[in-house]
Amino acid sequence: MSDDERNTAGRGQLHGLKVVEFAHVVAGPLAGSMLADQGADVVHVEPPGAGDAARAMGPRRDGVPLWFKVAGRNKRSVTLDLHHEAGRAVARRLVAWADVVIVTLRAGRLRAWGLDWDAVHRINPRAVLLQISGFGATSSQADAPGFGKMGEARSGVVHLTGFPDGPPVHTGFSHGDAVTGLMGAYAVLAALHRRDHDPGFDGEWIDLALFESLFRLVEWQVIVHDQLGSVPERAGNQLAVAPGAVINTYRSGEGEWITVTSATLRSVRNVARLLGLAEEEFATAEQQYDRRAQLDEGLRKWVAERGTGECLEEFARAEVVASRVFDAADIAADPVYAEREDIITVDDPDLGPVRMQAVIPHFRRRPGRVWRTGPALGQDNHLVYGQWLGLSADELAALETSDVI
Numbered sequence: 001m002s003d004d005e006r007n008t009a010g011r012g013q014l015h016g017l018k019v020v021e022f023a024h025v026v027a028g029p030l031a032g033s034m035l036a037d038q039g040a041d042v043v044h045v046e047p048p049g050a051g052d053a054a055r056a057m058g059p060r061r062d063g064v065p066l067w068f069k070v071a072g073r074n075k076r077s078v079t080l081d082l083h084h085e086a087g088r089a090v091a092r093r094l095v096a097w098a099d100v101v102i103v104t105l106r107a108g109r110l111r112a113w114g115l116d117w118d119a120v121h122r123i124n125p126r127a128v129l130l131q132i133s134g135f136g137a138t139s140s141q142a143d144a145p146g147f148g149k150m151g152e153a154r155s156g157v158v159h160l161t162g163f164p165d166g167p168p169v170h171t172g173f174s175h176g177d178a179v180t181g182l183m184g185a186y187a188v189l190a191a192l193h194r195r196d197h198d199p200g201f202d203g204e205w206i207d208l209a210l211f212e213s214l215f216r217l218v219e220w221q222v223i224v225h226d227q228l229g230s231v232p233e234r235a236g237n238q239l240a241v242a243p244g245a246v247i248n249t250y251r252s253g254e255g256e257w258i259t260v261t262s263a264t265l266r267s268v269r270n271v272a273r274l275l276g277l278a279e280e281e282f283a284t285a286e287q288q289y290d291r292r293a294q295l296d297e298g299l300r301k302w303v304a305e306r307g308t309g310e311c312l313e314e315f316a317r318a319e320v321v322a323s324r325v326f327d328a329a330d331i332a333a334d335p336v337y338a339e340r341e342d343i344i345t346v347d348d349p350d351l352g353p354v355r356m357q358a359v360i361p362h363f364r365r366r367p368g369r370v371w372r373t374g375p376a377l378g379q380d381n382h383l384v385y386g387q388w389l390g391l392s393a394d395e396l397a398a399l400e401t402s403d404v405i
Contacts, residue, residue: 012039012359012368017192020045020094021102022082022115024052026148026174027132027210028104029071030181035100035188036074037359038368043094043384044072048079048403051377064350070357072374073346078385079378079405082113087404091115093389095123100188102130107142117205128191128204130184136209148177151210156221163236176210183213238296245288246271246295249325250303252311257325260299260315267321271295274318275302348373381405 017040021032029044029052036042046052058067081087092114095101101124103115110116110131117137120129131137134146152158152175153168162169184206191204220241221232232240237248237259244263251257262268265285272282275298282288288295303311308324315322326334332355337343344358359368385391385405399405 011366011371012037013363013366014368015039017041017100018098019043019100019102020098022091023102023104023132025054025057025104026071026177027180027184028102028130029054030178031130031132031184031188032075032102033071033073034182034185037370038363040100041388042075043098043380043388044075044077045080045091045094046077046377048081048378048405051077051079055374055377061351066351066354068374069348069351069354070374073356073370074372075375076380076384077375077377078381081404084402084404086399086402088113090385090389090391090399090404092123093391094384095120095127097389098124098127099192100128100130102132102184104132106145107133107137121203121205125203126195126201128188128195128206130188130206130208132180132184132208132210134210136212137207139209146210148174148180148210151176151180151212152214154211155214156218157214160218160221160232160234160240162234164234166234168234176214179213179217180208180210183216184208238292244268245282245285245292246299248296248299250300252303252308253305254307256308258303258308258311258322259325260303260320260322262320267319268295270318270320271299274314274320275299344370346370346373349376378405 014035017035019032019035019040019042021028021042022045023029023032024046032042032044044052050056052068052072054071055068056065058065060066080090082091095115101115101120103110105113105115107116111119117129117131120127133142134144134150135141149170152170155176157175158168158170161171187206187208191206194204195201224230224232224241234240239247244261245268246260246262249257249259260271262271265283265288268288269279269282272279272295275295277294277298282291306314312322312324324330331337332343340362342358342360343355345353345355348354354373356370359370382396385396385399386393391399396405
């Protein structure tokens, strides 16, 4: 069965939704990926030649980059040179076709190429535009470049991550970009809900800066500074504003790391009982907070004296929430991941069978699916331009001859 036939059957919650993304690398394409996983037709527009820079990022196997096989999955790849007026004319046709337009270009380039809000709205008054940029379209730095790590640094998250006597730490993946993409997909769906229920809907412009999504998720940092005049600081694994008296990682006698978290009165008393401490001394939240150092040091010694398996079994019996800290190999071998079907195998034309994340979250009535890995550059030019936009064979040939596609 061909890719075209597989996709037209439709799966997921968003079958029939049309999306075009003039967006590269992580944040914008991740928003498109969330929509594509749920059945939307997502057209990823790339420059002829090298394509999206993400195609060359990350580790390779036998010369084949691996990251884009996941990042570009379930999408259509078309090539289009927006430096040419003929290319911009095709871009306008894509905007007219789409329900959702995703852009990550700088504000000045968007205006020059007719992909800013005013132009998109003029072409397609019911389109939803998701615009992701470093500093937002309304700031004095609207034209400044931005990357996810900058967004992480500005959000407050990096300042809060790490140990008190160490440097601020970025997380080990594209955290700012990824959370921005997820927030962008959520925002798109909110706008589409209004479009479907508001007879007067006149398009929507979602203006999202790379620091704003993580900033929103650290719910307590602004109100703490506003009301207490203090700046939350790094506290290692225990968090600057901890949800409970017990939260840290501990090294077992086998050298493996275990996370233990207890955020309710009962769960902290369970820890105290496990350590042989008097439960009545941990009856209230105030008592537990005052004795958190005693619990932390007790757990550190207790875990260090035991093997990982014994620790986890004892924690389970005592109803103390704990987990070994997983690496990628642990995830691949874990029975719960397998029971949840969170890792799937997909056939790739370059690599053969490859394993990757399933469509998450799981919809049990009408689930999404992964029907292709990241496509070859321009693989869908004729399908999208010819069948979906209705360009004639002569028009396509002229665009190819002039290197526009």
